[in-house]
Amino acid sequence: MLVLGRSQVEALLDLDALIDALATAMADLSAGRASAPDRVAALVPEREGLLAAMPGYVPSAAVLMSKLVSLFPHNAGTPLPTHQALIVVFDPVTGEPAALLDGTAITAARTAACSALSVRLLAREDATVLAVLGTGVQARSHARAICRVRPIRQIRVAGRDPAKAAALAEELSSVLEPDVRAVPTYAEALDGSDIAAATTHSPEPVIRHPWLASGVHITSVGYNPAGREIDDATITRALVCVESRQAALAPFPAGSNDLLSPIRDGLITAEHVHAELGEIISGTKPGRTSPDQITLYKSVGVAVQDAVAAALVVTAARERTIGEEITLR
Known part of the structure; x- marks a missing residue:
């Protein structure tokens, strides 16, 4: 399984390519060709925060993934971002976990790109x-x-x-x-x-x-x-x-x-x-x-926004042989 940290994700994700990829993904979502079920969240009311799960599948990008994202607005003004996340990418043919990515950088980039x-x-x-x-x-x-x-x-x-x-x-x-x-x-x-x-x-x-x-x-x-x-x-x-x-x-x-x-x-x-x-x-x-x-x-x-961003990152990493490979047991 490919493992990529935040600095690697930031270096691999092309913003112009992401904006273009999001256009296809959003059209797929509206047409019912992509799957992005309602996210579920565990609430942390004393911090006005939450932890959400966001799975998504975009056939046109051949990507199946899920994001776990925490949203803690009181982190604003501190060294920690308000949104922090991990993304797991799965093989859409076999369901095998294929990559683990820092999702914080992807969340920031895909939100702005859309x-x-x-x-x-x-x-x-x-x-x-x-x-x-x-x-x-x-x-x-x-x-x-x-x-x-x-x-x-x-x-x-x-x-x-x-x-x-x-x-x-x-x-x-x-x-x-x-x-x-x-x-x-x-x-x-x-x-x-x-x-x-x-x-x-x-x-x-x-x-x-x-x-x-x-x-x-x-x-x-x-x-x-x-x-x-x-x-x-x-x-x-x-x-x-x-x-x-x-x-x-x-x-x-x-x-x-x-x-x-x-x-x-x-x-x-x-x-x-x-x-x-x-x-x-x-x-x-x-x-x-x-x-x-x-x-x-x-x-x-x-989730389709995270999915196409993750697909771009994984493809770029594979082409450049960047990241750590680990075996799940």
Whole structure:
């Protein structure tokens, strides 16, 4: 069995290839060709955390795998990431365990890559200003990924801690071409931005409709057990897209408070979710219909994303003979 640690996974996973692979995987999921059952989770209420199991099978990528992921939002601001994971890849023909991978790096990369896919599908072609809300792992990953799909010229970083926002802006400036600057508030980051990437655990909405420019595309990936990332006005006015209706509308913590709360309050119905990304890719549902339209991709994460990322890593490792081989007994 192939064993790969975090640094190896990061070196082997090609972000551009991942964005392309996710397009196929999301289309397969929406068409029923891929299997991604509802995740199950053991809750740790005293830490507002959970441990989830996420199996998935994507025939087109010839990958069968399962991820175990812990999500502990109170790790934010500590040396430990909020999401930590392991992935086991199985031979889809025999069921034999084939690889054990660090899943923390894959989770960070595939989440941001699918947000970038949503940008490719839904953001205006001339989008050049990106607001990054949050200062953690996903904020960093989203800045890198979104720059791959739109000609971003300016990135504005905002978070609860101005020092961390400044540090992240300095870090991104050293590796990305756009002008990157930290700003004091979420509202200032969003003012005039073409794309907004919300990556927070904030109990209060960091995306509010009065702060948004006409035609903005929003990606929201935050897990917010005590609240929401997006206010009601934005949800009700936006063209809302998800990875999977079943996943996004499942009871919390599997589903999204950003959608479940306004449904519970009678502001929208489940039909307000316009499309899955795979439906837009396949052409069965339209995407953006006007330059002024606000579009929103609300992510909860689905196993097919981890599956295609793991497949890319394992293939690259086999080609380069990287990793430790062990025999299971």
